[in-house]
Amino acid sequence: xxxxxxxxxxxxxxxxxxxxxxxxxxxxxxxxxxxxxxxxxxxxxxxxxxxxxxxxxxxxxxxxxxxxxxxxxxxxxxxxxxxxxxxxxxxxxxxxxxxxxxxxxxxxxxxxxxxxxxxxxxxxxxxxxxxxxxxxxxxxxxxxxxxxxxxxxxxxxxxxxxxxxxxxxxxxxxxxxxxxxxxxxxxxxxxxxxxxxxxxxxxxxxxxxxxxxxxxxxxxxxxxxxxxxxxxxxxxxxxxxxxxxxxxxxxxxxxxxxxxxxxxxxxxxxxxxxxxxxxxxxxxxxxxxxxxxxxxxxxxxxxx
Numbered sequence: 001x002x003x004x005x006x007x008x009x010x011x012x013x014x015x016x017x018x019x020x021x022x023x024x025x026x027x028x029x030x031x032x033x034x035x036x037x038x039x040x041x042x043x044x045x046x047x048x049x050x051x052x053x054x055x056x057x058x059x060x061x062x063x064x065x066x067x068x069x070x071x072x073x074x075x076x077x078x079x080x081x082x083x084x085x086x087x088x089x090x091x092x093x094x095x096x097x098x099x100x101x102x103x104x105x106x107x108x109x110x111x112x113x114x115x116x117x118x119x120x121x122x123x124x125x126x127x128x129x130x131x132x133x134x135x136x137x138x139x140x141x142x143x144x145x146x147x148x149x150x151x152x153x154x155x156x157x158x159x160x161x162x163x164x165x166x167x168x169x170x171x172x173x174x175x176x177x178x179x180x181x182x183x184x185x186x187x188x189x190x191x192x193x194x195x196x197x198x199x200x201x202x203x204x205x206x207x208x209x210x211x212x213x214x215x216x217x218x219x220x221x222x223x224x225x226x227x228x229x230x231x232x233x234x235x236x237x238x239x240x241x242x243x244x245x246x247x248x249x250x251x252x253x254x255x256x257x258x259x260x261x262x263x264x265x266x267x268x269x270x271x272x273x274x275x276x277x278x279x280x281x282x283x284x285x286x287x288x289x290x291x292x293x294x295x296x297x298x299x300x301x302x303x304x
Contacts, residue, residue: 002301003232003236003301004268004300004301005232005264005268005298005299005300005301006298006299006301007227007228007229007232007296007297007298007299008296008297008299009227009228009229009294009295009296009297010294010295010297011226011292011293011294012292012293012294012295013292013293014293015038015039015042015119015290015292015293016042018042018043018117018293018295019295020042020043020044020046020047020086020088021046021086022045022046022048023046023047023048023049023084023085023086024043024046024047024048024085024086024087024088025047025048025049025051025081025082025085025086025087025088026040026042026043026047026049026050026051026088026089026090027051027052027053027081027087027088027089027090027094027102028040028050028051028052028053028089028090028093028094029052029053029054029090029093029094029095029098030052030054030093030282031093032093032282032283032284032285032286033284033285033286033287033288034289034290035092035119035121035287035288035289035290036092036093036119038119038290039090039092039093039117039118039119039290039293040090040093042090042117042293043088047088048085049081049085051064051065051081052064052065053094053098053101053102054098055071055095055097055098055101055146057097057141057144057146057279058141058144060072060145060146060147062074062077062098062101064077064078064081065077065081070147071097071101071146071147071148072147072148074101074105075105075108075109078102078105078106078109079105079109082106082109082111086114086115087106087111087114087115088114088115088116088117089102089103089114089115089116089117090117091116091117091118091256091257091259091260092117092118092119092256095279095282096252096259096262096263096277097146097277097279099259099260099263100146100149100262100263100266100267100275101146101147103263103264103267104148104149104263104266104267104270107267107268107300111300112299112300112301113297113298113299113300114297114298115295115296115297115298116228116260116295116296116298117293117294117295117296118226118256118257118260118293118294118296119290119291119292119293119294120196120226120290120291120292120293120294121196121287121288121289121290121291122287122288122289122290122291123287123288123289124136124167124286124287124288125283125285125286125287125288136166136167136168136280136282136283136286137168137280137281137282137283137286138280138281138282138283138284140170140171140174140278140279140280140281141278141279141280141281142174142178142278142279143174143175143178143179143276143277143278144277144278144279145275146275146277148270149266149270149273149274149275150274150275151247151249151273151274151275151276152274153179153181153182153185153249153276154181155247157245157246157247158185158246158247158248158249158274159185159186159242159243159246159247159248160185160186160187160188160238160241160242160246160248160249161182161185161186161187161188161248161249161250161251161276162187162188162189162190162234162235162238162248162249162250162251163175163187163188163189163190163250163251163253163254164190164192164231164250164251164252164253164254164255164258164259164262165189165190165191165204165208165253165254166192166204166253166254166255167203167204167207168207168253168280169207169208169211171253171278171280172189172208172211172251172253173211174278175251175276175278176211176215179276183215183217186219186238186241187215187217187218187219188218188219188220188221188234188238189208189212189218189219189220189221190221190222190223190231190234190254190258191204191205191208191220191221191222191254192204192222192223192224192225192226192254192255192258193222193223193224193225194224194225195225196225196226196255196291196292197291200225201225204254221234223258224257225254225255225257225258226255226257226292226294227257228257228258228260228261228264228296228298229261230261231257231258231260231261231262232261232264232265235250235261235262235265235273236265239265239269239272239273242272246272247271247272247273247274248272248273248274249273249274249275249276250262250265250266250273250274250275250276251275251276251277252275252277253277253278257294257296260296262275264298268300
């Protein structure tokens, strides 16, 4: 079976050397630290327009540049930015919901090729309560639906789910508490292995061990933390296992590259895939320094 999407990945030890074609339109989110600020400024003069995208989970609206629109009706507003330009999504600064809405709109507008950038950090900020804890989110709003990706977890038609996990075990705990019916479904939890740096995988695996001991039916899987293609394959494996007519959900609460894959996956299969997401507010100065930069070229294949 032919994959509906092809990922091409390049890594740069110096993110400033990531090539940009002229003219480029770069969509980005709100920067909270040096890493995200530097990512937004990549591209120099090749970037003719930098367009900020902001999603409001309470009103389910998007602010795109100077315009506001409902997230379920944003294609026209995105459309005015993409004519005759190379499209780049700066994912380091974008929240998952912003990535999802942007990617879905691009696909609906017939954009078959775009690029996504992501800069790894040198380190993540630690909590004052201990060096084993991380200070990544200031506030986690809670699991709220995103237009065009709504899933009814109480439905028997929702057969399976995939959680990409990161450094914040309370996010999985909250999902299992709020949606106890998840325990009756085929659940796969995915850790980023290999991690961005050797040993970082323990920062994700160890905090989740107590939860997984209580949920022995959950399948544990792994995909490279910085590889959207690997994450997409992990999701596709679950989709192809579904009974005819059934659906699945994805909870992208792990690394950003896994979130990129989840956004593309949910956009390509809206009739089969819903999203479970808790809309964290990123903490200021949540990361330190800039490490490897990634350029992912995404090619959407013809859908029949």
